[in-house]
Amino acid sequence: MAEESEDRKPLLSKKIDKFFTGLADAWNFVRRFFQEVFMPPYEFKEIIQQCYRIGVESLPLISLTGFIVGIVFTNQSRPSLSEFGAASWLPSLISIAVVRAMGPLVTALIAAGKVGSSIGAEIGSMKVTEQIDAMEVSATNPFKFLVVSRVLATTLMIPLLVMYTDFVALMGSFLSVNANEMVSMTTFFVQVFEAITFLDIISSVFKSVLFGFTIGIVGCYKGYNSSKGTEGVGRAANAAVVMAMFLIFIEELLVLQLVNAIRGM
Amino acid sequence: MRGENRRSVIVGIFVFVGIAILVVGVLTLGGQQKKFVKAIQLKTVFDDIGGLQTGNNIWFSGVKIGTVKKINFYGDAQVEVEMNVEEAVVEFIRKDSKATISSDGLIGNKIIVIYGGSTEVAQVEDGDRLESVMPLDTDQMMETLQINNENLVEITGNLKELTGKIAAGKGMVGAAMTDSLLADNFKAIMANLDRAAANSNRVVNDLNTFTAKLNQKGYLFNDLVTDTTIVKELKASMASLNATAANAQQLTLELQKVSEKLSSTDNSMGMLLNDAEFAESLRSTLENTDSATYNLNKGMEALEYTWPFNKGFKRKAKAEAKEADGN
Numbered sequence: 001m002a003e004e005s006e007d008r009k010p011l012l013s014k015k016i017d018k019f020f021t022g023l024a025d026a027w028n029f030v031r032r033f034f035q036e037v038f039m040p041p042y043e044f045k046e047i048i049q050q051c052y053r054i055g056v057e058s059l060p061l062i063s064l065t066g067f068i069v070g071i072v073f074t075n076q077s078r079p080s081l082s083e084f085g086a087a088s089w090l091p092s093l094i095s096i097a098v099v100r101a102m103g104p105l106v107t108a109l110i111a112a113g114k115v116g117s118s119i120g121a122e123i124g125s126m127k128v129t130e131q132i133d134a135m136e137v138s139a140t141n142p143f144k145f146l147v148v149s150r151v152l153a154t155t156l157m158i159p160l161l162v163m164y165t166d167f168v169a170l171m172g173s174f175l176s177v178n179a180n181e182m183v184s185m186t187t188f189f190v191q192v193f194e195a196i197t198f199l200d201i202i203s204s205v206f207k208s209v210l211f212g213f214t215i216g217i218v219g220c221y222k223g224y225n226s227s228k229g230t231e232g233v234g235r236a237a238n239a240a241v242v243m244a245m246f247l248i249f250i251e252e253l254l255v256l257q258l259v260n261a262i263r264g265m
Numbered sequence: 266m267r268g269e270n271r272r273s274v275i276v277g278i279f280v281f282v283g284i285a286i287l288v289v290g291v292l293t294l295g296g297q298q299k300k301f302v303k304a305i306q307l308k309t310v311f312d313d314i315g316g317l318q319t320g321n322n323i324w325f326s327g328v329k330i331g332t333v334k335k336i337n338f339y340g341d342a343q344v345e346v347e348m349n350v351e352e353a354v355v356e357f358i359r360k361d362s363k364a365t366i367s368s369d370g371l372i373g374n375k376i377i378v379i380y381g382g383s384t385e386v387a388q389v390e391d392g393d394r395l396e397s398v399m400p401l402d403t404d405q406m407m408e409t410l411q412i413n414n415e416n417l418v419e420i421t422g423n424l425k426e427l428t429g430k431i432a433a434g435k436g437m438v439g440a441a442m443t444d445s446l447l448a449d450n451f452k453a454i455m456a457n458l459d460r461a462a463a464n465s466n467r468v469v470n471d472l473n474t475f476t477a478k479l480n481q482k483g484y485l486f487n488d489l490v491t492d493t494t495i496v497k498e499l500k501a502s503m504a505s506l507n508a509t510a511a512n513a514q515q516l517t518l519e520l521q522k523v524s525e526k527l528s529s530t531d532n533s534m535g536m537l538l539n540d541a542e543f544a545e546s547l548r549s550t551l552e553n554t555d556s557a558t559y560n561l562n563k564g565m566e567a568l569e570y571t572w573p574f575n576k577g578f579k580r581k582a583k584a585e586a587k588e589a590d591g592n
Contacts (some may be wrong), residue, residue: 048272048273048276049272051276051279051280052272052273052275054275055276055279055280056272056275056276057281059279073362156280159283160279160283160284161283163283163284163286163287163290164282164283164286166286166290167286188292190297191549193290193293193297194297194298196294197294197298197320198291198294198295198298201287201290201291201294204454205287
């Protein structure tokens with residue numbers, strides 16, 4: 001009895017203990033993912049299915065967003081550059097902004113909203129309706145089937161979506177620059193590639209992989225740990241989006257520091 | 266099952282296109298940044314690279330030919346820059362070419378510009394070190410600009426003082442600006458100048474007319490300028506004149522000798538002209554001759570009436586009378 005009360009007594013405070021417990025759970029979840037991902041059997045069909053849902057079905061939304069971002073950013077930057085008589089630098093500016101930051105960030109945020117919430121809600125509803133327990137009973141590894149496939153799908157698809165977004169955003173920017181500065185497509189893309197380096201592309205792909213993994217793992221974790229019925233499903237979906245977005249920004253900051261450190265070497 | 270296959274194909278296409286975009290981007294970037302072309306390494310050493318970074322472009326004749334590969338400290342706080350330069354353009358870069366640091370546009374990235382080099386010198390080879398030329402430092406430019414500013418301040422100060430004096434009517438310019446009498450004088454001067462200019466104009470016109478006439482054929486000057494035979498004739502005339510002058514000189518010498526002799530008394534003419542005693546003697550001789558002649562005339566008159574000479578005189582008188590009647 002005394003031991004039980006000792007266990008219930010918080011170590012630091014109830015909230016802090018809860019935070020660190022959640023962190024430990026998340027760490028175990030991630031560790032389990034890396035344990036499961038290399039172990040057969042591989043759920044290829046499910047992975048393809050999730051790739052289709054996450055990648056192909058997100059493409060119209062991501063493309064539209066990227067296109068608008070390209071046009072808007074170009075039009076917003078033009079007055080400032082024109083003040084310095086440097087409107088001809090628009091392609092270089094847009095290229096750096098899109099490839100280094102906006103492409104991965106916008107794609108990841110849109111995907112976090114669309115895919116992260118969907119994963120959180122889907123797995124959460126399966127959890128609260130005890131479908132996951134049923135899978136375990138039917139000798140199917142629910143973690144491998146639900147979590148590994150989805151996380152792999154997001155990790156693979158988000159970088160590809162970022163490539164699309166970059167391309168579409170640059171095309172949007174080109175339309176704006178072409179309409180206003182009468183710059184040809186060749187000149188535009190020459191300036192675009194003149195401004196960026198391999199490090200920019202590598203960091204962009206690296207970030208995208210990281211963002212994809214984050215969206216998948218956070219969505220799955222929140223859904224997998226949801227409770228309290230249908231209310232819990234909504235919470236899981238919401239928490240998946242919020243947490244994924246928050247982590248994406250943190251990762252963006254850390255990767256930026258890392259890339260700048262490499263660039264300065 | 267069929268739906269699953271369809272989805273797999275679509276995912277495959279999606280992945281393929283996404284990867285294709287990435288590959289095309291990488292290849293374009295590599296091609297543009299000359300990452301996949303054969304390159305040689307050149308080096309140069311600067312005292313100050315002014316913020317040049319690894320990866321900055323190398324330009325030659327305004328064309329990008331490579332990138333900065335490495336930047337190291339070298340020797341006594343100098344900086345050695347290693348450059349990757351396209352092998353295809355090496356034949357145009359000579360060993361005596363120079364490298365300097367410039368910028369891509371007014372506020373653009375730093376670049377290295379390779380320039381110069383003579384065709385007599387061999388082309389660069391891998392590992393060669395180019396002579397560096399320090400670029401114009403912005404700080405130095407600002408220093409010069411500051412000196413200019415100080416000079417400008419001094420100049421404007423002087424100008425202010427000067428215009429103040431002019432406005433107060435001091436000095437010649439001030440007086441000219443404020444003194445009405447001076448202005449009238451100035452107007453008069455200007456009027457005179459105007460007249461002088463008109464006169465000059467007229468003189469020039471006359472000169473024009475004169476020179477036009479000189480240029481007309483048949484005039485002496487025109488002939489002098491254009492007719493080549495006149496020169497020969499003039500030369501001949503000058504030779505004759507020279508000969509005449511020589512003769513005249515000879516004559517003068519002779520005359521001088523004569524006059525010298527006339528001045529002396531050792532000859533008859535000199536004695537006649539210069540000897541007073543001789544002159545007195547000559548006068549007395551002439552007086553005696555005059556008196557003798559008078560006496561002779563008297564004798565001759567007396568002889569006219571004396572026989573037998575009177576007959577001869579009478580015959581002569583008759584012949585003269587007869588000749589007069591015959592006329």
